[in-house]
Amino acid sequence: MTLLKRRIAGALAIIGVASLITFLQVEANHETDDQIGEEAIWNAGPEDLSAISQACKMTDALRYRDCFIDQMGEYASSDAVAFTQALASQKSPRLGYLTGLREYGLVDLGFVVYPGTQKLHPGWALLNGIPALIDLDDVAALPKSAMEKDPQYAALHQRHPQMQLIVNDDQRKADTSPQIERLPGEGERFAVPYSLQDPCADCAPLAQAIFGFDFNDAGKFLGIKFLRVEKVKP
Secondary structure (H helix, E strand, C coil): CCHHHHHHHHHHHHHHHHHHHHHHHHHHHHHHCCCCCHHHCCCCCHHHHHHHHHHCCCCCHHHHHHHHHHHHCCCCCHHHHHHHHHHHCCCCCCCCEEEEEECCCCCEEEEEEEECCCCEEEEEEEECCECCEEECCCHHHCCHHHHHCCHHHHHHHHHCCCCEEECCHHHHCCCCCCEEEEECCCEEEEEEEEEEECCCCCCCCCEEEEEEEEECCCCEEEEEEEEEEECCCC
16 A cells, blocks of 8 residues: 555544544434423513513413413514423413523423413423423322322311312422432432412411422433322421
């Protein structure tokens, strides 16, 4: 082989290795890119929400939700609209938008706001696992039958037969977050609180029920487990 041919062969080998490294880096980025990122956050101003409410007034809940999402496109990014559409497509549809994101590793925590007729209600969602969105404020998805067998719950329910399991706004503030516990095999559990209280607007929580949202080491959702009933922290 001549010197020229050896140089050409060496150059091609270097190009081939560089191309392979670039390919692997791109593939790695694709695998680690979050499906829902900061681009999906919408810092909605009062004027934006007021304009949307004006445009969508005098409609029922379903039409209002569709109208809100349609109008939202005038003020928010396409990623923000996509998040709201995804939330509205859940088994228990909700109208909400993403206002913050906290990265935890396997699965991230999203801070959500649900626009209501009188006020904005805060909420949580788990993001970027499998599936990419889990609504933590969907009380209907919780395994209540397991909770009802708990002795502490039964004693409390006997004294307060009208007691309900609800999401309390104070439990979903932007400066709060669920506890994260490590599971065997490098999985993780989000311990999420819900309020137990009588059905009145001014009633204080009687206690809180904690449910665990479990994920394996690949970020795949394994299910929800009732964990315990505990006193409300002052």
